[in-house]
Amino acid sequence: MxxxxxxxxxxxxxxxxxxxxxxxxxxxxxxxxxxxxxxxxGVGPVKAEAIIAYREAHGPFRSVHELTEVDGIGEAxxxxxxxxxxxxxQAAAK
Numbered sequence: 010m011x012x013x014x015x016x017x018x019x020x021x022x023x024x025x026x027x028x029x030x031x032x033x034x035x036x037x038x039x040x041x042x043x044x045x046x047x048x049x050x051g052v053g054p055v056k057a058e059a060i061i062a063y064r065e066a067h068g069p070f071r072s073v074h075e076l077t078e079v080d081g082i083g084e085a086x087x088x089x090x091x092x093x094x095x096x097x098x099q100a101a102a103k
Contacts, residue, residue, distance in 0.1 A: 034095035038069040051086045
């Protein structure tokens with residue numbers, strides 16, 4: 010049957026997509042705009058620049074959920090990226 014090769018291909022593609030998203034977490038306290046946009050789902054160049062501007066104005070993020078204070082970043086975006094966000098050592102210093 011031709012259904013099984015198509016199913017196998019679909020499963021393979023889904024697995025590959027999952028592996029692509031399982032990249033290293035992004036340190037939101039150190040990453041540049043390009044790294045933020047590439048590493049966080051739903052964050053493009055404009056939101057990435059907003060994250061950096063907030064970080065520069067308020068210091069390092071102490072909590073992942075503090076990102077919701079950034080214009081354009083809502084709770085849903087934070088929840089989608091919980092595994093992709095890293096705060097680094099700077100957060101603990103403040």
